[in-house]
Amino acid sequence: MDLSNLKPAAGSVKTCKRIGRGQGSGRGGTSTRGHKGQKSRSGYSKKVGFEGGQMPLQRRVPKFGFKNINRKEYKAINIDVLQTLAEKSNITTVDIDVLVNAGVAAKNDLIKILGNGTLTAKLEVKAHAFSKSAQSAIEAVEGTVVKL
Template sequence: MYLNSLKPAEGSVKTRKRIGRGTGSGRGGTSTRGHKGAKSRSGYSQKSGFEGGQMPLQRRVPKFGFKNFNRVEYKGINLDVLESLAAETNEKVFNFDFFKAHGLVSKNDKVKILGRGEISKAVEVHAHAFSQTAISSIEKAGGKTVAL
């Protein structure tokens, strides 16, 4: 084997298309762009959503709905979850740091205690919001609710 006999593998190297180099090349004339029209011109770029002059979809479909930017999103935690946490940890005070430490909320969430299930232990719960059923269940068990 000699350096002058080295060749690339069969089919690994392709010759590039020499476009617009005369009719003898087979790619002269229109240079693979077809005939006339905007797409054959240099500098052509189509606007996104353009449908050839037809009314585009985003203008055909009417506006719909409403987004309330004052809406406050709460992460809901039910009483049955508090009951199981109280049984596992023997904790008497549930606050935001406790919920965060146990992976129930992330640092920017707001917490709302919801009324699914029952709570039997007297616990103190600190949260941003409470449902009426949650407040009555917690107080009936001898606990306390504190709004943040």
């Protein structure tokens, strides 16, 4: 086998329709466009969303809401998750790397610590944001809060 005898698999290549090449081809005359009308002419293109003059869907449906471009989406992690991490891996500092390695967060997530659950371990917690209840719960067990 060499380059001179390579060919595509049987049935994988079809010949293209040769349209508008005379009556003998079977696709001459109107060239598969039907008779007369705007769609039969060259240069025809309808607008995107055009529905034949009927009020189009994007104008019938009302507008509502908006997307705030300044919104920050945080990954919420409760302090009971921090407690289980501290018990399981015997750590004193919880930061993004620890949470990523534990599979709790992704490396590009903004992390917010929330106050659901109980915390007994003394931890230094580093995150992007803290709720008031989480911050007070961490500081109640002599832990420290570090905002990134």
